[in-house]
Amino acid sequence: MSYARMKFYCDEERCIECNGCSVACAEAHELPVGISRRKVVTLNDGIEGKEFSVSVACMHCTDAPCEQVCPVDCFYIREDGIVLHDKEICIGCGYCLYACPFGAPQFPKDGAFGTRGVMDKCTMCAGGPEETNSAKERELYGQDRIAEGKVPACAAMCSTKALIVGDEQEVSKIYRKRVMSRGKGVQSAPYGWSTAYGN
Amino acid sequence: MKKILMLCLGFFGLYAREIAGKVPLVSKDMAPHSGGDLLVSSQMIxxxxxxxxxxxxxxxxxxHWFRLLFFGITVGVLVVFLLHYLIIGPKKFAHSGKGxxxxxxxxxxxxxxxxxAFVLVIPTGFMMIFGKELGGGDLVLTARYVHSIGTVLFIVSFIPMFLMWLIPMLPSFDDIKWFLMLGGYLTxxxxxxxxxxxxxxxKMWFWVAMLGGIVMIGSGAMMYFQDFHLSILDRFGLDQIDLIRVAAITHNFLGMAVAALFITHLYMSLFAIKGSLDSMIDGYKSEDEVRYMHSSFYKKLKKEDKI
Structure with a gap:
């Protein structure tokens, strides 16, 4: 059986920095305050013609560096490329954060005596290693929308469809179509893709 | 609750604008270099x-390297001492008299x-390095907490130890001669x-534990606190996350040296010189031991008529 290779793509020509994706994410997974699995960053703010925004979260990298450096091996990569981790194995050491090119890992202060607890990150709305759609999975990792055949919350609500997610073939198709219809300079790859997926 | 969340996210949006306002001009396929004034949890691109x-x-x-080196150094040091014990054997000194x-x-x-502090910090450090083999979870998570608690104890004992032994630990000509004959341990x-x-x-152990200890505390604190702000970074153009990465690399390499010398210290005091542990219990060292193992010190005491 062949699987999709799930990837995120944020179109900086379309992103209007509404922060809807990060709100949708926080609401969907009932994230604690201060934990931002997805964020919107605006660059060259206020400079005409140069300003743009992008939405960033875990890119679910190929050969994810977080998975490679984890001292307790709490990460696993699904057949469809989604990078997930087991919070009951994670020790919150922070190595995944040092290894991550996107600053995706988040650390809630819910450990012993309010210290840094175990890591939390974007699951591409695919939950975790617990039983699919169980109360425990929801409590630890948030919604498992992928299992229900739904689009991840962030992309689902994106009003301008700047943020899209899906099989790389489909995402690439949309990307090429958009670049062509704009009729101007072609980027080699979508923002962050060369770092996340190589080439 | 949700209102608070929305409010906070709103503030985060404002904060994101704040961040964005500070970054230099970049092209779309190039990430900007922040001024280093961002916290890792919120910085991204x-x-x-x-x-x-x-x-x-x-x-x-x-x-590729940290785990392998820690394993190799630890096993290597243990094997060397085992061979030393079997082939050359421990040194025995007369323990008669007051000492x-x-x-x-x-x-x-x-x-x-x-x-x-070292007994708390070093084994728990190894537990984290070889966390995979222990299966992670609560056991290794507890080890991480104990690692921090041990550090607090080390910080407390650090200053008095540094001051009380600073003078006798300063290098002398005897040290060169000691190294040339490897302390007499090969005969x-x-x-x-x-x-x-x-x-x-x-002395080597003292300086690695003290100067290395400061670096271990500093680099460990950076990893522990994670979200901190150092305005000096702006001047060097170093990202805060990069500083933590450097800290993690330093902590690992220095940890190898500290662990190796800690094992050496244990071997010397517990096995290599029989009864040498007593001096740390009752304060008295065997006169015979001092005569051979600390000859210059012995001569000095003789001269001062203290024996």
Whole structure:
């Protein structure tokens, strides 16, 4: 059986920095305050013609560096490329954060005596290693929308469809179509893709 | 609750604008270099451009080298000492007589406080390095907490220990001679070893534990606190996340040296010189031991008519 290779793509020509994706994410997974699995960053703010925004979260990298450096091996990569981790194995050491090119890992202060607890990150709305759609999975990792055949919350609500997610073939198709219809300079790859997926 | 969440996210949006306002002009396929004034938990894209400098180095070392080196050094040191014990054997000194009073009660308390700190910190450090083999989870998570608690104890014992032994631990000409004959540990014969109150091996351990200890505390604190702001970074153009990466690399390499010397210290005091542990318990060192192992110190005491 062949699987999709799930990837995120944020179109900086379309992103209007509404922060809807990060709100949708926080609401969907009932994230604690201060934990931002997805964020919107605006660059060259206020400079005409140069300003743009992008939405960033875990890119679910190929050969994810977080998975490679984890001292307790709490990460696993699904057949469809989604990078997930087991919070009951994670020790919150922070190595995944040092290894991550996107600053995706988040650390809630819910450990012993309010210290840094175990890591939390974007699951591409695919939950975790617990039983699919169980109360425990929801409590630890948030919604498992992928299992229900739904689009991840962030992309689902994106009003301008700047943020899209899906099989790389489909995402690439949309990307090429958009670049062509704009009729101007072609980027080699979508923002962050060369770092996340190589080439 | 949700209102608070929305409000906070709103503030985060404002904060994101704040961040964005500070970054230099970039092209769309190039991530900007932040001024270093961002906290890791909220910084993101700023990482991408400079990831190749320290991020990739950290990944390379952690994936290929740290675990291997820790394993190799530990096993290597243990095997060397096992062979030493079997082939050359421990040194035995006469323990008759009152002995020479070398460690006051204050020094012994400070020593054992630091010793307890090391006993807490070093095994838990190894537990984290080899967390995979232990299956992670609560056991290794607890080890991480104990690692921090041990550090607090080390910080407390650090200053008195540094001050009380600073002078006798300063290098002397005896140290060169000591190194040339490797402290007399390679012969079964009782030889007169050139050393003052402390020999070159003890001095090496002292300086690695003290100066290395400061670096270990500093780099460990960076990893522990994670979200901190150092305005000095702006001046060097270093990202805060890169500083933590450097800290993690330093902590690992220095940890190897500290662990190796800690095992050495244990072997010397517990096995290599029979009864040498007594001096740290009651404060008295056997006169015979001092005569051979700390000959310069012995001569000095003789001259001062203290024996």
């Amino acid at each position: 700023d990482n991408i451009l400079h990831y190749q400098t320290w991020g990739e180095l950290f990944v390379y070392l952690q994936v 020479i009073f070398v460690y006051s009660i204050f020094k012994r308390v400070v020593h054992w406080a630091a010793a307890l 079964k014969k009782k030889v007169v070893v050139p050393a003052g109150q402390f020999n070159a091996g003890q």
